[in-house]
Amino acid sequence: MIVNLDRFIGDERPQWERLDALLKSLAVDPWRQQSLEEVRELERLYQRAVADLARLATFAAEPEVRRYLENLVARGHSEIHGMHAEAGRRFRPWLWLTRTLPQTWRRRAGAFWLATLLMVAGGIFGGLAVAFDPEAKAALMPFQNLKDSPGERVAREERERGKELQDHKATFSGSLMTHNTRVTLTAVALGMTAGLGTLILMFYNGVVLGAVAIDYVLAGQTTFLLGWLLPHGVVELPAMLVGGQAGFVLAGAILGRGNRERLAARLRAAGPDVVTLSFGAALMLVWAGMVEAFFSQYHEPVLPYAVKIAFGMVELAALAWYLARAGRTPRAGAVK
């Protein structure tokens, strides 16, 4: 049976056009907060469009009108039923930094400690390899300047007093930020390999770190090593671990051990935390990149190692406090 399509469209067109206009205005600003009247009108027009679509589906197979209505209902459905998610909640950077990020880190701390464990295991492996096999150094060190003798490098850098980076510290800083962020985001994305890629990346970074550390310790350059690595490393390494944490959160959702929800539901639940941790890691790497280029590369006699080590320790304490304590809500009953 064919309904009187002409009259049907004529009667309903003003309602559809109004709904279309409302949906377009919502699409302009994803964070827009609607008034109660607007919400009511949107709901009424949406329900009417739904009823029109149901009526058309029952009485006639007119694809053009149906497609138009389906499109309208699809857009309305996403607004009406997706409203609870983020609508009207404008992004607040300060709130995100002081609450969302540390709270997310604590909620997913298990994944962070797993990443840490892997990096430490890699570090032990790399350290032992360099300690017991001198040829391992050439294979494990990723950069040429790390393959040199630690003693020679320390003497050279103390002699040059940071002139090597003269006039390109900012460029160096930018390169560090982008390189490290790229590696960290890769660790996050490799969570999609059920965590295998993230696991390898965390272990490999540990191997390199352990090899470098033991190489300098065995050469008697422990103070230089601490003064060189601590100022930026105490933020850079945790940032990479946070990236690994995000990757393992993703992997946890894929593997779903002890969780009987469907894969899509598990990924949906993990997604916001993965994104928060990824952006958190990137932010930490911006700080680490600046410190490494503008502070870590200066050594004695320009900067006493004690100052650099103390700076690193203060940073570490601040980061530990931030991740462990920031954004905590007072326990019920704690406030009189």
Place this chain on the structure above:
Amino acid sequence: MNAERVNVVHVRTPEGVAFTYRLASPVLRLAALAIDWATVSAAWSLIATGLVLVNAVSRDLAGMFTAIGYFVLSIGYSIATEWLWHGHTVGKRLVQLRVVDERGLRLTFAQVALRNLLRAVDVLPMAYLVGGVTALLSRKGQRLGDLAAGTLVIWEMPELIPALEAEGGGKYNSLRAHGVVVARLRQAVNPGEARAAWQAVARRAEFEAESRVRLFAELAAHFRRLTPMPPEIWEGVSDEQFVRNVVDVLYG
């Protein structure tokens, strides 16, 4: 993953009606990606021109902006555009594609960010091989980023309200005087045929003159064959007007 690939995804609303998403083909997605890549390159060329001025002040600073700028632009472009334009990028808008939530709900920022951050693994080892193979194997054509974020890339034609009232033309309809013929015609014409005739009338201005004459001649001959009708109904009436009269009695 499932080898049984689908072209459309049906979403049933709590109100009991269903709507359909037409999934974007890999070719269209590739075209959108190419346009987006060109857009980012063009935007970067503009920024790089500006960086020449910064370079005049400080070469070091220009070097830093170059290192960070392209990285932020290449990652931030898709996140920002898909979030602010409801699933569109420049490329997707031009090719009429859109990123949507697979349940038909509003896209969240986390979904947009996640699907774009996971490009890092979709592009591996080169030229989106992992993402492309995953999309081909996945039932709903999702790359890894889409699977993680619960998103789909759909093909979305702009849907306009069909305007029928303008097609009647207000002219005399020779069929109206023959109620029995009209009744038999309504019984014999199936919805597909009715729709074809309506489409022909609605889109007549789009056809070339010769094709238009041929099309309406074929349609008119078809409708005349469906049911016996006295010659005065169609004699002296052009084929196009006859088809228009048929549409008028079928839908009116």
